[in-house]
Amino acid sequence: MWRRKASGLSATPRGAAVASTALVVSFTLVLASTARAKEPEDTSKKSASLETAVYADSDHVTVFTPAINGNVENVVDGASLHGSYLVDVVSAASVDIISTASRRWHEVRHAGALSGEYKPHDLGIGFSASVSSEPDYFSYGASGHLSYDLDEKNTSLFFGYGYGHDTIGRAGTSFATFARSLQRGSFLGGIDQVIGPSTLGTLSLGVIIENGDQSKPYRYIPMFSAAEAAKTPAGASVDYVNAHRLFERPLEQLPLARRRFALSSQIAHRLEFSTVRASERLYIDNWGLKASTTDARWFVDASERVRLWPHVRFHAQSPVSFWQRAYVSDGQPGFSLPEFRTGDRELGPMWAVTGGGGAKVFLGSSAHPHFFAVSLEADAVYTSYLDDLYISSRTGVLGSLTLELEEP
Amino acid sequence: MSAVPLVYCSVLALTVVACVTASSDSRVVETVPDRASFEPVSDLLDHRCGTLDCHGVSYRNLRIYGREGLRFAPDARPSSRTEAPFGTTVAEYDATYQSLVSLEPEAMSAVVSEGGASPERLTFVRKARGVEEHKGLGIWKEGDPEDICVTSWLRGRTDVALCKQALER
Numbered sequence: 001m002w003r004r005k006a007s008g009l010s011a012t013p014r015g016a017a018v019a020s021t022a023l024v025v026s027f028t029l030v031l032a033s034t035a036r037a038k039e040p041e042d043t044s045k046k047s048a049s050l051e052t053a054v055y056a057d058s059d060h061v062t063v064f065t066p067a068i069n070g071n072v073e074n075v076v077d078g079a080s081l082h083g084s085y086l087v088d089v090v091s092a093a094s095v096d097i098i099s100t101a102s103r104r105w106h107e108v109r110h111a112g113a114l115s116g117e118y119k120p121h122d123l124g125i126g127f128s129a130s131v132s133s134e135p136d137y138f139s140y141g142a143s144g145h146l147s148y149d150l151d152e153k154n155t156s157l158f159f160g161y162g163y164g165h166d167t168i169g170r171a172g173t174s175f176a177t178f179a180r181s182l183q184r185g186s187f188l189g190g191i192d193q194v195i196g197p198s199t200l201g202t203l204s205l206g207v208i209i210e211n212g213d214q215s216k217p218y219r220y221i222p223m224f225s226a227a228e229a230a231k232t233p234a235g236a237s238v239d240y241v242n243a244h245r246l247f248e249r250p251l252e253q254l255p256l257a258r259r260r261f262a263l264s265s266q267i268a269h270r271l272e273f274s275t276v277r278a279s280e281r282l283y284i285d286n287w288g289l290k291a292s293t294t295d296a297r298w299f300v301d302a303s304e305r306v307r308l309w310p311h312v313r314f315h316a317q318s319p320v321s322f323w324q325r326a327y328v329s330d331g332q333p334g335f336s337l338p339e340f341r342t343g344d345r346e347l348g349p350m351w352a353v354t355g356g357g358g359a360k361v362f363l364g365s366s367a368h369p370h371f372f373a374v375s376l377e378a379d380a381v382y383t384s385y386l387d388d389l390y391i392s393s394r395t396g397v398l399g400s401l402t403l404e405l406e407e408p
Numbered sequence: 409m410s411a412v413p414l415v416y417c418s419v420l421a422l423t424v425v426a427c428v429t430a431s432s433d434s435r436v437v438e439t440v441p442d443r444a445s446f447e448p449v450s451d452l453l454d455h456r457c458g459t460l461d462c463h464g465v466s467y468r469n470l471r472i473y474g475r476e477g478l479r480f481a482p483d484a485r486p487s488s489r490t491e492a493p494f495g496t497t498v499a500e501y502d503a504t505y506q507s508l509v510s511l512e513p514e515a516m517s518a519v520v521s522e523g524g525a526s527p528e529r530l531t532f533v534r535k536a537r538g539v540e541e542h543k544g545l546g547i548w549k550e551g552d553p554e555d556i557c558v559t560s561w562l563r564g565r566t567d568v569a570l571c572k573q574a575l576e577r
Contacts, residue, residue, distance in 0.1 A: 099467065100467060100468065100469055101465050101467035101468055170531075170540060170541065171541055172540070172541025173534075173539075173540040173541050177534065177539055177540060178531075178534070178540065220469040220511070223510075238467070242466050242467055246506070247471060247502075247503045247504075247506035247507040247510075248506050248507060248509075248510030249469045249507065249510065249511070250510050250511060250512065250513050251511065251512050251513075253513075253514065255430040286430070287430050288430065288432075320430065321430050321431070321432045322430050322431070322432045323432075329510070330435075331506075335437070335438040335440065335506075335509070335510050335513065336435050336436070336437050336438075337435060337436055337437075337438065337510070337513055338434075338435055338436075339431070339434040339435055339436045340430055340431075340432075340434065
């Protein structure tokens with residue numbers, strides 16, 4: 001939850017990157033020694049990657065994310081293990097922060113995940129666990145899933161359940177002094193289907209049940225008289241809001257339960273020298289938010305060692321039922337206020353378009369070209385907020401550099 | 409294997425969810441502490457918290473108005489004098505009251521409804537006591553005259569004498 005305030009920078013991305021590089025170098029040495037030593041046949045396939053991503057936007061938010069990933073496929077017949085660790089280093093001076101006369105804040109989040117699957121034949125079982133920690137937010141979760149292949153593996157059914165628990169606090173304050181809990185249960189079921197010799201489709205339904213107060217403990221909502229609220233324009237500046245709002249500015253308050261549903265579909269089709277992958281996700285929840293997300297990538301094998309891909313994504317959503325650009329307070333006595341009130345732009349009406357692409361170059365030897373690869377990816381995203389205070393659009397850029405090692 | 413059952417389940421789920429939404433018209437009427445006995449408390453807050461580099465700023469979520477900092481009238485200036493027209497005005501007391509009691513309406517209603525019990529449920533009480541991160545650090549400790557002044561007001565029995573004593577500390 002790096003949108004909130006923190007008191008200062010508590011870790012350096014350079015330190016995390018150095019540690020990550022050391023881990024990958026060590027893993028490489030292990031791979032090399034394994035290849036040279038005379039040992040019983042090892043049918044497992046190991047790979048590791050080091051990724052560095054950077055995000056920056058026009059709302060003065062910057063995020064630096066180094067990450068490491070490790071995979072072992074076929075540990076024993078049909079078993080695989082995956083692990084990852086990342087650090088988010090966030091620096092933010094967004095309009096939500098400066099509108100309350102606060103200064104730029106910095107925050108660091110650590111996140112780790114571990115997952116595995118065992119599928120020796122048609123029936124498979126898998127698990128995953130994750131943990132995330134930042135000064136004012138702690139989250140952990142675990143899940144399990146089953147998969148079953150039918151029709152000579154042309155059809156695969158899958159179903160899983162996950163549980164997550166979030167502890168929401170305030171920066172610089174112990175959880176014993178202030179904390180809220182949010183519990184999350186998630187279900188995911190679906191089908192992978194071979195549609196043709198070169199086409200694979202997936203259809204899935206996800207259900208997430210959330211209970212708890214997930215209101216932001218730092219977000220205060222400006223209140224207006226009915227007359228002023230009617231005149232407040234979209235994108236009204238900080239000065240305008242402070243000049244026209246009432247004295248009361250209550251904390252954000254969201255409903256204490258949320259039920260989310262998402263129907264997702266994906267199709268991948270292999271052409272002669274390229275693969276097209278497209279997905280569509282329809283979302284709805286009991287807060288009234290409805291959304292559609294369309295994503296497409298076209299992976300082109302430019303040569304045996306070079307892969308290129310353009311990327312486009314479009315997202316559009318309607319607001320939650322209790323969304324107001326300018327909330328109305330009925331004033332004294334008793335301050336009749338909206339029961340549910342929010343300033344979270346991610347709950348308002350918006351659309352966003354993303355465009356970019358990437359390239360991957362395999363730099364291994366002629367015998368094992370995939371032993372080492374470098375990937376570079378960059379996206380630009382333009383977001384339009386249709387009914388908000390302070391801001392009406394935002395432009396962001398996201399870039400990542402990934403180094404990958406794969407055992408021959 | 410047909411995906412029709414999955415689609416049926418999806419449509420059913422979407423239909424159920426579409427009918428169950430958080431109401432956009434529901435309102436909450438806050439239970440607030442007494443306005444009439446607020447002025448001694450406001451004088452204390454103005455003196456200890458209302459400077460122009462702290463809560464005497466109109467951009468703050470908690471705005472504190474008063475003679476020692478942020479004035480309500482455009483032509484008014486900070487003053488050490490208490491008599492009219494230099495002292496804190498009724499409009500300034502009203503503004504500070506509205507800003508303070510509406511910061512956390514749900515928590516304030518709970519504290520006041522329960523006779524001022526567990527006032528640490530309010531963020532401004534915790535910050536003043538120094539048990540929560542606060543740029544102004546801890547202003548007073550639990551049990552200090554300043555703390556009792558504020559919590560007595562939340563209980564509905566403002567200790568005016570103690571508020572004046574705290575103001576002179």
